[in-house]
Amino acid sequence: MPQLVNPRSPSPYQPVLTIAVPTYNRSANLALLLRSLAPQLLAEHRVELIISDNCSPDDTPAIVEGFIQAGLQCRYIRNKENIGSDLNFLQCYNEATAEYVWIFGDDDVILPGSVSTILGLIEGREFDLIYLAPFGFVKDPAERGQANPNPWKKEFYNAPEFIHAVGLDGDFALISAVLVNKRRVEAYPHLPFVDALSTQLIQLSWVFTALKHFQRGLIVGRGLYAVCEENPSRPFDIALVFGVNWHKLATLFFDPGSKVQEAVLNNQLYSWFPTHWYGLRKSAARTQTAPPDTLMRPLYGNSPLYWLCAYPLLKWPTLLAGGWLAMLRGIRKLDGVVHALKK
Numbered sequence: 001m002p003q004l005v006n007p008r009s010p011s012p013y014q015p016v017l018t019i020a021v022p023t024y025n026r027s028a029n030l031a032l033l034l035r036s037l038a039p040q041l042l043a044e045h046r047v048e049l050i051i052s053d054n055c056s057p058d059d060t061p062a063i064v065e066g067f068i069q070a071g072l073q074c075r076y077i078r079n080k081e082n083i084g085s086d087l088n089f090l091q092c093y094n095e096a097t098a099e100y101v102w103i104f105g106d107d108d109v110i111l112p113g114s115v116s117t118i119l120g121l122i123e124g125r126e127f128d129l130i131y132l133a134p135f136g137f138v139k140d141p142a143e144r145g146q147a148n149p150n151p152w153k154k155e156f157y158n159a160p161e162f163i164h165a166v167g168l169d170g171d172f173a174l175i176s177a178v179l180v181n182k183r184r185v186e187a188y189p190h191l192p193f194v195d196a197l198s199t200q201l202i203q204l205s206w207v208f209t210a211l212k213h214f215q216r217g218l219i220v221g222r223g224l225y226a227v228c229e230e231n232p233s234r235p236f237d238i239a240l241v242f243g244v245n246w247h248k249l250a251t252l253f254f255d256p257g258s259k260v261q262e263a264v265l266n267n268q269l270y271s272w273f274p275t276h277w278y279g280l281r282k283s284a285a286r287t288q289t290a291p292p293d294t295l296m297r298p299l300y301g302n303s304p305l306y307w308l309c310a311y312p313l314l315k316w317p318t319l320l321a322g323g324w325l326a327m328l329r330g331i332r333k334l335d336g337v338v339h340a341l342k343k
Contacts, residue, residue: 148223
């Protein structure tokens with residue numbers, strides 16, 4: 001059971017935005033995030049900050065306490081034991097009290113001025129989902145000069161179009177990239193989100209619920225936050241998580257054969273695998289539990305996009321796969337240019 005270390009002082013205001021940070025054993029990264037975020041939250045009653053510490057063995061408690069003593073208003077929850085990333089993410093979602101919930105990675109950074117920009121986008125407006133395009137950094141979030149306090153924005157009123165546009169710029173699995181309207185999600189019928197435990201993608205349960213009932217979404221261009229590229233992800237089977245588990249969640253949370261389910265599955269083949277798989281297959285010896293094609297084909301084999309976009313990257317020799325990948329990226333780049341012209 002979690003221990004509420006620092007309950008936020010009662011406030012007469014209902015927050016508009018909850019920023020919830022699940023953290024584990026990354027105190028230096030968390031400190032970098034809080035140094036950027038804390039000044040943005042001074043006297044900002046519209047934002048609720050939650051830090052959910054998964055029983056970190058490092059000095060995370062001392063880091064958080066130092067910021068609290070310096071005036072940071074937050075709820076610090078320290079789990080008595082490591083409950084795993086999925087349950088910690090779910091705890092962040094469940095503890096959030098604001099209309100919009102932004103679960104944010106502990107090694108990413110919300111850039112100065114971004115909170116007020118985001119509040120300006122959401123306050124008094126009804127979106128089911130907001131997708132924020134990321135940019136990367138290694139040591140210093142300002143190292144590439146990509147910060148932009150006024151990025152481009154585009155609204156969508158059709159779920160498959162929204163899904164496709166997100167796929168051209170990123171993916172829904174990146175937790176820092178998605179704001180979800182919790183009030184709207186909880187008003188929709190849905191399966192218990194605990195049904196997504198052990199997928200390593202539990203955050204998709206509320207994202208997919210919002211997509212199933214989608215009425216209005218917003219995509220915001222790069223410039224408001226930065227994703228750390230220095231910390232390697234903990235080893236996991238890429239085909240199992242982003243192939244099998246992705247399919248499982250799309251089956252659980254969408255109506256079978258619906259256009260939105262089809263869009264989510266096709267986007268994974270068209271966008272995610274061409275973007276990520278080729279570079280990550282170098283770690284296959286450490287992560288694969290079964291040949292990727294053996295895992296993927298029974299689920300995706302009826303889709304032409306599987307044979308066009310995923311199978312060559314899973315099975316072909318490196319040189320051939322690299323050439324095919326270059327062609328796929330060229331197609332997606334042209335697709336992105338077409339979408340950009342429509343902004």
